Amino acid sequence: MDFKLPILAPSLLASDYTKLGEEIEKCNQADTKWLHCDIMDGHFVPNISFGPKFVEAAGSCTEAFLDVHLMIEKPDQYIEAFADVGANQITVHQETCPHLHRTIQNIHQQGITAGVALNPATSLQAIEPVLDIVDLVLVMSVNPGFGGQSFIEHTYGRLQKLRKMRDELGAGFLIEVDGGVNLDNISKVVSSGADVLVAGSAVFNAKNIPKRIENLREKAQAGKGTMV
Ligand code: DX5
Numbered sequence: 088m089d090f091k092l093p094i095l096a097p098s099l100l101a102s103d104y105t106k107l108g109e110e111i112e113k114c115n116q117a118d119t120k121w122l123h124c125d126i127m128d129g130h131f132v133p134n135i136s137f138g139p140k141f142v143e144a145a146g147s148c149t150e151a152f153l154d155v156h157l158m159i160e161k162p163d164q165y166i167e168a169f170a171d172v173g174a175n176q177i178t179v180h181q182e183t184c185p186h187l188h189r190t191i192q193n194i195h196q197q198g199i200t201a202g203v204a205l206n207p208a209t210s211l212q213a214i215e216p217v218l219d220i221v222d223l224v225l226v227m228s229v230n231p232g233f234g235g236q237s238f239i240e241h242t243y244g245r246l247q248k249l250r251k252m253r254d255e256l257g258a259g260f261l262i263e264v265d266g267g268v269n270l271d272n273i274s275k276v277v278s279s280g281a282d283v284l285v286a287g288s289a290v291f292n293a294k295n296i297p298k299r300i301e302n303l304r305e306k307a308q309a310g311k312g313t314m315v
């Protein structure tokens with residue numbers, strides 16, 4: 088993965104599905120490098136979203152890197168299906184993977200990058216043994232399941248800790264934050280250690296989506312200059 092950091096990843100969960108192509112085109116206009124796809128199964132999280140067909144449709148509208156976030160039980164059963172429709176990266180939750188190391192290997196076998204996500208109540212230590220093989224760690228800043236929730240403040244401290252763990256290990260994974268990221272907090276999220284910012288409602292609820300993406304990116308860039 089060779090992207091200029093920080094990366095803004097609009098989450099299609101908050102887009103208007105009746106005009107998905109147009110919504111994605113607005114992201115393309117703003118030169119969006121990543122698009123985030125939230126897959127929910129109604130078991131691991133209380134909500135149901137969309138599946139591989141939707142990801143395939145989204146991919147046909149963009150050249151952006153498809154960042155697929157699986158909030159589902161038994162994710163191994165679906166890795167191939169999402170890779171086949173064009174996922175460039177699959178992120179699984181630590182909480183759903185009793186054999187996390189093997190699951191990461193399964194993702195890599197598809198020739199794509201692998202992320203591991205952590206709920207707000209899961210200790211960073213739970214993924215320490217796989218930090219040398221993952222490409223990305225997703226720190227949830229809300230309890231997964233819904234867009235439009237408020238950012239949980241303890242995330243800043245977790246980001247700083249994770250960045251320190253990465254430095255100490257000399258590891259190369261990216262740090263992604265997901266949930267409640269907006270114009271007011273994005274600078275601080277980046278200065279706390281995030282490389283990739285997922286934003287759903289902050290992007291798609293805006294009147295002018297390309298302009299909002301640019302504004303979020305500017306603020307993220309400003310945060311990069313003030314790393315704490
Ligand atoms: C939450 C999802 C998020 C969600 C973010 O379970 O993983 O990606 O779409 O939405 P906002 O930015 O509205 O909090």
Ligand code: ZN
Pocket residue numbers: 098123124125156265285
């Ligand atoms: Zn997500």
